[in-house]
Amino acid sequence: MSFAFSLNGVAKRYPHFELQDITLALPEGQVMGLVGVNGAGKTTLLRLITGIAAADAGEVRVLGHRLPAEQVAAKREIGFASEDMRLYRTQTLRWHMDLMQQIYPAWSEDYARELAKRFDLRTDQALGGCSHGQRVKALLLLCLARRPRLLLLDEPTTGLDPVARIEVLEALADVLRDAGRSVLFSSHNTHDVEQLADTITFLHKGRLVASADRNEFIDRWRRIVCQGALPSGLSAWPEIASARANGSLVEIKARAWNESLPARLAAEGLQVQRTDAMGLEDIFITAVRSGGAA
């Protein structure tokens, strides 16, 4: 299997933040969603993959190229969009499109025009007069129309209104048609990533909490509501991430659900009332709070 990127034991230290021991890979043609709260290390991780920052330890490979040694070759095939990227405010979108066309041979003018229409963007307007949402969409257009093999997007939906958010996610879905293109995009909102992403990676305080196929998370985790008294020591069970009681009502969140769990809970005096699947957001928060892996 060839990988869009692979990180092996990667670390990066800043004065007030440290990314530690990241081993992670994205098979080519897949979409990965990177989820974490502000300050989790999402941007640092993306910058390492773009080659903008160099790792202090470990190995970074992008589309077969070793970074930072072969970053020139890698950058040609990477499209990176992040909020702190600046466009020329006095120039129009058209001017930016022409600039990109000169730099990148794979630029598709047809696709750029289609995106401008879909994003409801005027190409003849100076970008300084555009709203935040329009500038985000303009940046994304410039990135997508290059048709890079690896698309790296740092919080592409943050700060967008609901309509613009859906437009951006729909444009990202287009990329799925091509098995040779891969996407890594970050968000602090699980709802943005869960529908499109094949793999979801949770990052917290510079560490990898979990990385798995979305269905795997959904299959493994359960919220179990029981009747009875909370047995002491239940929290120590490896499959239990959290357990709390209110009177005779007990709520358990299991990180490793299996069919034998209700019977084992019954043996402890807990009658299972209902068992529900959990949303990704709930899974992420429960995993982070319990301090264990998801």
Add this chain to the structure above:
Amino acid sequence: MNAELFLSASDPRPMYQQIVDQVTAKVMAGDWAAGEALPSIRELAAASRVSVITVRRAYDELERAGVIATRQGKGSVVAERDDLPAALMREELARQLAALLASAARLGLTRKELHRLLDQTADANPGAASASTTRTGR
């Protein structure tokens, strides 16, 4: 074939299950005929805006259920069985019957009482009642 399915994040069923149910419904309704090519996994994913892995899982389930057939390198087609829509409808009926029996058991109804209720309901719904007097289908 239009590849877009109508999926919703607020639907309590998981995404792959929504795909399985909608494709099955389309085959049952005859929208997608036996032998017809299905959209590729990537095409359906892009058009319906869900991940490739979700569509792949749905196609695997549909194949296990006999609704579609996948040929290596050629993509998937609706299973070539003339009686497929009827077979799917019979499976659906079997599921509903099982649910009916479970509800009846919870109420403590005898089989006789359940039969009587079924007849009463059929009598009250003349449209559906024909099934009880004239035997149709296999």
